[in-house]
Amino acid sequence: xxxxxxxxxxxxxxxxxxxxxxxxxxxxxxxxxxxxxxxxxxxxxxxxxxxxxxxxxxxxxxxxxxxxxxxxxxxxxxxxxxxxxxxxxxxxxxxxxxxxxxxxxxxxxxxxxxxxxxxxxxxxxxxxxxxxxxxxxxxxxxxxxxxxxxxxxxxxxxxxxxxxxxxxxxxxxxxxxxxxxxxxxxxxxxxxxxxxxxxxxxxxxxxxxxxxxxxxxxxxxxxxxxxxxxxxxxxxxxxxxxxxxxxxxxxxxxxxxxxxxxxxxxxxxxxxxxxxxxxxxxxxxxxxxxxxxxxxxxxxxxxxxxxxxxxxxxxxxxxxxxxxxxxxxxxxxxxxxxxxxxxxxxxxxxxxxxxxxxxxxxxxxxxxxxxxxxxxxxxxxxxxxxxxxxxxxxxxxxxxxxxxxxxxxxxxxxxxxxxxxxxxxxxxxxxxxxxxxxxxxxxxxxxxxxxxxxxxxxxxxxxxxxxxxxxxxxxxxxx
Amino acid sequence: xxxxxxxxxxxxxxxxxxxxxxxxxxxxxxxxxxxxxxxxxxxxxxxxxxxxxxxxxxxxxxxxxxxxxxxxxxxxxxxxxxxxxxxxxxxxxxxxxxxxxxxxxxxxxxxxxxxxxxxxxxxxxxxxxxxxxxxxxxxxxxxxxxxxxxxxxxxxxxxxxxxxxxxxxxxxxxxxxxxxxxxxxxxxxxxxxxxxxxxxxxxxxxxxxxxxxxxxxxxxxxxxxxxxxxxxxxxxxxxxxxxxxxxxxxxxxxxxxxxxxxxxxxxxxxxxxxxxxxxxxxxxxxxxxxxxxxxxxxxxxxxxxxxxxxxxxxxxxxxxxxxxxxxxxxxxxxxxxxxxxxxxxxxxxxxxxxxxxxxxxxxxxxxxxxxxxxxxxxxxxxxxxxxxxxxxxxxxxxxxxxxxxxxxxxxxxxxxxxxxxxxxxxxxxxxxxxxxxxxxxxxxxxxxxxxxxxxxxxxxxxxxxxxxxxxxxxxxxxx
Numbered sequence: 001x002x003x004x005x006x007x008x009x010x011x012x013x014x015x016x017x018x019x020x021x022x023x024x025x026x027x028x029x030x031x032x033x034x035x036x037x038x039x040x041x042x043x044x045x046x047x048x049x050x051x052x053x054x055x056x057x058x059x060x061x062x063x064x065x066x067x068x069x070x071x072x073x074x075x076x077x078x079x080x081x082x083x084x085x086x087x088x089x090x091x092x093x094x095x096x097x098x099x100x101x102x103x104x105x106x107x108x109x110x111x112x113x114x115x116x117x118x119x120x121x122x123x124x125x126x127x128x129x130x131x132x133x134x135x136x137x138x139x140x141x142x143x144x145x146x147x148x149x150x151x152x153x154x155x156x157x158x159x160x161x162x163x164x165x166x167x168x169x170x171x172x173x174x175x176x177x178x179x180x181x182x183x184x185x186x187x188x189x190x191x192x193x194x195x196x197x198x199x200x201x202x203x204x205x206x207x208x209x210x211x212x213x214x215x216x217x218x219x220x221x222x223x224x225x226x227x228x229x230x231x232x233x234x235x236x237x238x239x240x241x242x243x244x245x246x247x248x249x250x251x252x253x254x255x256x257x258x259x260x261x262x263x264x265x266x267x268x269x270x271x272x273x274x275x276x277x278x279x280x281x282x283x284x285x286x287x288x289x290x291x292x293x294x295x296x297x298x299x300x301x302x303x304x305x306x307x308x309x310x311x312x313x314x315x316x317x318x319x320x321x322x323x324x325x326x327x328x329x330x331x332x333x334x335x336x337x338x339x340x341x342x343x344x345x346x347x348x349x350x351x352x353x354x355x356x357x358x359x360x361x362x363x364x365x366x367x368x369x370x371x372x373x374x375x376x377x378x379x380x381x382x383x384x385x386x387x388x389x390x391x392x393x394x395x396x397x398x399x400x401x402x403x404x405x406x407x408x409x410x411x412x413x414x415x416x417x418x419x420x421x422x423x424x425x426x427x428x429x430x431x432x433x434x435x436x437x438x439x440x441x442x443x444x445x446x447x448x449x450x451x452x453x454x455x456x457x458x459x460x461x462x463x464x465x466x467x468x469x470x471x472x473x474x475x476x477x478x479x
Numbered sequence: 480x481x482x483x484x485x486x487x488x489x490x491x492x493x494x495x496x497x498x499x500x501x502x503x504x505x506x507x508x509x510x511x512x513x514x515x516x517x518x519x520x521x522x523x524x525x526x527x528x529x530x531x532x533x534x535x536x537x538x539x540x541x542x543x544x545x546x547x548x549x550x551x552x553x554x555x556x557x558x559x560x561x562x563x564x565x566x567x568x569x570x571x572x573x574x575x576x577x578x579x580x581x582x583x584x585x586x587x588x589x590x591x592x593x594x595x596x597x598x599x600x601x602x603x604x605x606x607x608x609x610x611x612x613x614x615x616x617x618x619x620x621x622x623x624x625x626x627x628x629x630x631x632x633x634x635x636x637x638x639x640x641x642x643x644x645x646x647x648x649x650x651x652x653x654x655x656x657x658x659x660x661x662x663x664x665x666x667x668x669x670x671x672x673x674x675x676x677x678x679x680x681x682x683x684x685x686x687x688x689x690x691x692x693x694x695x696x697x698x699x700x701x702x703x704x705x706x707x708x709x710x711x712x713x714x715x716x717x718x719x720x721x722x723x724x725x726x727x728x729x730x731x732x733x734x735x736x737x738x739x740x741x742x743x744x745x746x747x748x749x750x751x752x753x754x755x756x757x758x759x760x761x762x763x764x765x766x767x768x769x770x771x772x773x774x775x776x777x778x779x780x781x782x783x784x785x786x787x788x789x790x791x792x793x794x795x796x797x798x799x800x801x802x803x804x805x806x807x808x809x810x811x812x813x814x815x816x817x818x819x820x821x822x823x824x825x826x827x828x829x830x831x832x833x834x835x836x837x838x839x840x841x842x843x844x845x846x847x848x849x850x851x852x853x854x855x856x857x858x859x860x861x862x863x864x865x866x867x868x869x870x871x872x873x874x875x876x877x878x879x880x881x882x883x884x885x886x887x888x889x890x891x892x893x894x895x896x897x898x899x900x901x902x903x904x905x906x907x908x909x910x911x912x913x914x915x916x917x918x919x920x921x922x923x924x925x926x927x928x929x930x931x932x933x934x935x936x937x938x939x940x941x942x943x944x945x946x947x948x949x950x951x952x953x954x955x956x957x958x
Contacts, residue, residue, distance in 0.1 A: 019498070019588065043570040082722060082914065085583070086576075088569040090602060091522040097565075104564070108587040109498065113720035113915050123569060241592035243561060435561065436592050 003064070003071040006139065011070060013139040014063070014112075020242035022109045024116070025143040026135040026407030027150065028102050028248060028430065031399035033130060034158070042123035042130050045397055046086035049121065052166035053080055058140050059168035062115045075115050082114055083168065089124035095248075098125065099442075102133050103246040106407050106432065116140050119167065130399065134167070135407070143406060144387055147421070154394040154401060161395035207355045210348060214360060223333075224340035226317035228364025229377040232290035234283060237368075237378045237413045240434035247433075248405035249445040250426035251452055255461075259452070262459030263328075265335040268386060270455065271427065272296065272338065273331040275384050275418055276320030277451025278444050280330075283322070286439070293333075294320040297380035297414070300345070315357070316341040317380055327451070328458040368413045382416045383408070389421035389428070405430035416441070482543070482550040485618065490549060492618040493542070493591075499721035501588045503595070504622040505614040505886030506629065507581050507727060507909065510878035512609060513637070521602035521609050524876055525565035528600065531645035532559055537619050538647035541594045554594055561593055562647065568603035574727075577604060578921075581612050582725040585886050585911065595619050598646065609878065613646070614886070622885060623866055626900070633873040633880060640874035686834045689827060693839065702812070703819035705796035707843025708856040711769035713762060716847075716857045716892050719913035726912075727884035728924040729905035730931060734940075738931070741938030742807075744814040747865060749934065750906065751775065751817065752810040754863050754897055755799030756930025757923050759809075762801070765918070772812075773799040776859035776893070779824070794836070795820040796859055806930070807937040847892050861895045862887075868900035868907070884909035895920070 006014075013023040033041050061072040089097045101122065110116045116137030123130055136146050149170050155161040217225040231237075251274075253267075260270045275296065283289040300316045318341060321333035348356060364379035366372065387406060394401040405428045406419035415434040420427050429448065433441045485493075492502040512520050540551040568576045580601065589595045595616030602609055615625050628649050634640040696704040710716075730753075732746075739749045754775065762768040779795045797820060800812035827835060843858035845851065866885060873880040884907045885898035894913040899906050908927065912920045 020590070020592070040570055046569070077915070079915075081579075085579075086569040088567040088603060090525070090565040090567040091519055100560075100564075107590070109721075111499070111586070111721040113499070113722065124567060242588075242590040243592065436556070436558075 003066070003073055004061075006070045006072065010139040013137065014070065017109075019109075020240060021411060022107075022242070023138045023409060024106075024110055024135045025138055025146060025409060026102070026106050026133060027143075027147060028098075028246075028403070028405040028407055029132045029134075029150070029396075029401060030125075030129050030403035031132070031396055032402050033128065033399045042121060043086070045130070046084075046121050048397075049084055049166050050080065052169050053078070054165070054169050055080070055115075056169055056171040059083075059115055059117060061140065063112050063139075079114065080168075082111075083118050084166075085118065085120050087120050087122045089122060091124075093124045093126040095125070098122065098131055099246050099248060102407060103244045103432075103435065105133060106135060106246060107242055107244045107435075110135065110137055117168070129402065132396075133407070138409070143408065143419070147387060147389070147404075147406075150404075151390060151394070154390070154396045156392045156394060158395040158398055158400070162398050164396075204355075206348065206352045207359065210344070210352070210356045211359060213344075222340075223319070224337050226295055226319065226337075228361050228367065228379060229374055230292075230317070230319075231295035231378045231381050232292045233371075233376055233378045234290050234294070234381060235286065235288045235438065236279075236283075236294075236381045236416050238415055238434075238437045239412050240410055240415050241436040243435040244410070245433045245435040245438065245441045246407060247431040247442045247445050248403070248429060249448065250403055250428045251448065253422065253425055253427055255452060255456065256427060258461045259331075259455045259459045262461055263331050263335065263455075265331065266338075267422070267427075269335045269338055270331070271386065271420060272298070272318060272320060272384060273327075273334045273455060274448050274451045275382075276322050276330055276334055277327060277454060278447035279320060279382065280322040280325075281447040281450065282444050285443070289322065292323060294322045294381040295379075296320050296382050296384045298338075298341075299383075299385050300341070315380075316345070317361075320382075326458075327454040331455060331458065378413060380414060382418065383414055385417070385419040387419065387421050389423040391424045393424065404428050408432050410434055482545070482552055483540075485549045485551065489618040492616065493549065496588075498588075499719060500890060501586075501721070502617045502888060503585075503589055503614045504617055504625060504888060505581070505585050505612060506622075506626065507577075507725075507882070507884040507886055508611045508613075508629070508875075508880060509604075509882035509884075510609050510611070510875055511881050512607065512878045516607075521600060522565070524609070525563075525600050527876075528563055528645050529559065531648050532557070533644070533648050534559070534594075535648055535650040538562075538594055538596060540619065542591050542618075558593065559647075561590075562597050563645075564597065564599050566599050566601045568601060570603075572603045572605040574604070577601065577610055578725050578727060581886060582723045582911075582914065584612060585614060585725060586721055586723045586914075589614065589616055596647070608881065611875075612886070617888070622887065622898070626866060626868070626883075626885075629883075630869060630873070633869070633875045635871045635873060637874040637877055637879070641877050643875075683834075685827065685831045686838065689823070689831065689835045690838060692823075701819075702798070703816050705774055705798065705816070707840050707846065707858060708853055709771075709796070709798075710774035710857045710860050711771045712850075712855055712857045713769050713773070713860060714765065714767045714917065715758075715762075715773075715860045715895050717894055717913075717916050718891050719889055719894050720915040722914040723889070724912045724914040724917065724920045725886060726910040726921045726924050727882070727908060728927065729882055729907045730927065732901065732904055732906055734931060734935065735906060737940040738810075738934045738938045741940055742810050742814065742934075744810065745817075746901070746906075748814045748817055749810070750865065750899065751777070751797060751799060751863060752806075752813045752934060753927050753930045754861075755801050755809055755813055756806060756933060757926035758799060758861065759801040759804075760926040760929065761923050764922070768801065771802055773801045773860040774858075775799050775861050775863045777817075778862075778864050779820070794859075795824070796840075799861075805937075806933040810934055810937065857892060859893060861897065862893055864896070864898040866898065866900050868902040870903045872903065883907050887911050889913055 017023045055078055060074050060078055062075040064071050064073045119134045121132055149167055152170050153164050153167045155164060214225060256267050256270045260267050279294055280289060296318050297315045298318050319333060319337040321330040324330040324333060345353060361379060363373060367374055368379040389404055404421045404423060406421060407430055408417040408419040410417050410432055415437040417432050420429045431441060431444055496502045534557055539553050539557055541554040543550050543552045598613045600611055628646055631649050632643050632646045634643060693704060735746050735749045739746050758773055759768060775797050777795045777797050798812060798816040800809040803809040803812060824832060840858060842852060846853055847858040868883055883900045883902060885900060886909055887896040887898040889896050889911055894916045896911050899908045910920060910923055
């Protein structure tokens with residue numbers, strides 16, 4: 001393989017990386033081995049995977065510098081033992097020990113002298129399941145692409161799954177369809193410039209029109225308009241350390257859908273309302289709930305027919321309505337905020353949207369990182385991201401997939417990230433947070449359940465009868 | 480605790496630290512639980528240690544910055560779960576899996592937002608032993624002090640050992656009696672200045688005399704004089720990556736003593752000759768053995784009655800005589816090199832010694848780091864360090880100590896460090912190396928055994944009868 005120069009975006013992930021701020025994404029997967037699996041099933045699986053040495057791009061690419069410019073180069077001394085590691089949980093092998101282990105591994109940097117990924121096969125869960133935790137640097141692939149590779153190694157057929165290669169043997173298209181974890185100032189500028197180059201100067205009148213519309217909504221106190229200074233700075237918005245806490249749990253897809261139908265809202269709206277309810281309770285317990293509503297940064301796909309570049313993703317700033325005690329009122333306010341976002345976004349081309357949001361939110365990015373304009377306000381309080389998952393039961397190496405929890409990135413001033421995968425039967429939540437900044441993050445899991453129950457009650461949905469088929473359990477301990 | 484400003488030396492360890500170059504030291508200890516230990520012995524021990532929350536200095540000190548100056552401050556949110564972690568080895572639980580795990584943990588940085596240490600209790604070894612791996616930043620305490628704390632938590636009496644507190648509850652004197660892992664240029668200059676301040680200008684004639692003596696020895700081709708440019712640059716002397724390989728093994732103290740007596744050499748001379756023999760074979764296998772002998776940097780204590788500052792340590796540069804195929808000739812050459820070092824050092828006060836070595840070796844430090852003077856030569860090829868260990872059997876929490884392996888630091892241009900602890904029955908070798916730079920480091924363990932056997936044969940020592948008492952095994956797999 002020849003040298004491949006890194007894109008501006010890929011370089012940004014490396015340049016912006018700091019000791020306390022690694023830019024890798026991860027995923028924790030749980031698998032149920034076959035009923036007749038022997039006691040050394042995990043050790044044998046590890047041994048089999050160690051034979052999988054036909055590494056495909058990008059898993060064989062390592063970073064090299066030539067005269068200060070960074071390139072990808074094929075690693076000719078590829079050392080699988082560095083990348084694939086077999087681990088075990090200590091007794092008693094609870095989910096709690098697993099989440100602690102994942103948090104520790106996610107806190108460590110990948111060594112830039114090697115291809116920037118690692119996969120851990122973890123045995124010793126008390127319920128007999130095995131876990132796989134994978135981490136990969138955002139400069140190599142984004143989380144969606146990483147998940148896509150994982151899915152390609154699985155099959156809806158248990159037998160067929162035994163014939164599929166290891167994830168690192170799967171050739172993957174390089175994709176870049178999620179932005180930086182936040183619209184950081186430097187990449188914001190890059191994005192503005194390239195959007196204007198793509199969209200041409202003809203975008204400018206449309207963007208000006210949209211900014212004028214925002215000014216009108218601001219003057220008329222439209223609560224759905226989120227400005228650079230809407231988010232109240234709270235304990236979620238501090239400088240972070242390099243240590244992470246990870247929490248994960250699954251909630252039945254049917255429950256979320258039922259609430260959505262009752263409120264004529266999308267499942268995504270319901271999930272945001274759940275997060276709003278959980279964060280309200282979490283901050284209230286800590287006597288740290290701001291008076292004005294928390295603002296979530298929600299990556300939204302902006303795929304359009306008129307877009308040249310295929311998938312693009314945009315950060316919608318959405319109210320979580322945490323100022324409202326009533327669950328139904330909170331649900332309606334979150335839906336209204338998301339509907340407003342979608343309606344405004346529909347009026348713009350991708351190029352216009354990027355230019356608009358740079359103009360609208362650049363002051364907020366600066367303020368978030370410096371506090372120079374308004375120390376009590378910030379751009380967003382939390383990132384809530386959703387990723388589409390498999391729509392049917394899936395198998396990997398003969399084992400059924402029972403959980404797929406994203407392990408994302410937190411950054412200075414946004415110390416909590418909630419990313420979830422929607423599978424056919426469960427929505428798998430992965431919460432990653434700065435360990436030192438945010439206490440007792442695992443309580444958010446209970447608060448999410450409580451928030452969902454409150455929404456079910458408000459919607460008049462009877463949870464016990466809303467569940468059908470295999471999804472008997474209402475909450476699924478990782479989860 | 481008030482703020483304590485860091486010393487220049489402590490700050491140096493933090494300032495010089497890089498992503499690929501962490502400055503923490505570690506130790507791997509192996510323990511044999513009591514014969515009647517239940518299967519959940521390790522889990523219960525972990526639970527007991529988790530109750531040990533009365534953390535003493537320096538284990539409760541975290542780093543803070545005030546106006547750019549670094550201080551130690553008591554961590555008021557001390558979070559033991561961050562520092563003490565219970566782990567398990569995957570099946571089959573061989574020493575190999577343990578060494579891999581330790582290497583991975585040693586490759587990760589400590590988070591500067593927390594007190595700079597971590598201790599891991601590891602269960603799951605197939606032979607039923609338990610392991611403890613501890614890491615602590617060199618800015619907090621040095622390796623010798625860290626070992627001293629560990630020893631204070633142990634007892635020669637099994638019952639008494641059950642009553643002793645956890646290591647982090649042991650108040651320890653702050654000591655600083657080992658230097659930087661190498662005499663880096665910046666700290667070399669600091670050392671020169673402070674030595675001259677301490678020793679006064681009256682040192683200068685003595686230092687000049689010693690430098691003149693070195694010049695005479697150089698002109699007369701004295702092979703025992705090691706200059707700045709004696710060491711042949713080889714594969715041991717490359718830029719390192721951030722990933723480590725760890726190898727460990729024990730060799731019976733009696734065997735080493737017997738060889739020493741036969742050659743009228745110290746045990747330390749024999750150990751250096753073993754290292755020389757092992758490195759000769761290792762490099763020869765890789766077709767990378769230089770023609771001229773490898774030079775080891777050997778930290779040597781320079782305690783004197785005339786020294787004001789108590790213990791000081793100096794890097795003696797010593798030939799490993801790797802150019803000699805004959806083990807007896809190699810043994811005699813190593814002894815001669817060490818004797819020359821000791822004789823020269825005995826003629827100087829500590830202040831003179833520091834000033835002399837700065838003048839003598841500063842060009843070598845610069846050359847080692849830059850290659851500007853002579854790309855084929857360097858200051859030293861390897862660091863070989865020894866640490867005194869316990870002289871009797873010791874117990875910790877009711878378990879017998881059966882191995883105590885140092886896990887030290889490697890740096891750019893010195894990719895291998897061999898540090899050993901001399902206990903009553905075994906000498907425990909810990910070899911730490913850059914994983915990417917040096918292949919198959921674990922082979923050095925076999926080569927050390929071979930080198931010792933060759934020395935035994937050359938000495939006419941019968942190994943089988945030289946072993947007495949409990950030390951029946953001649954080599955002790957960690958080791």
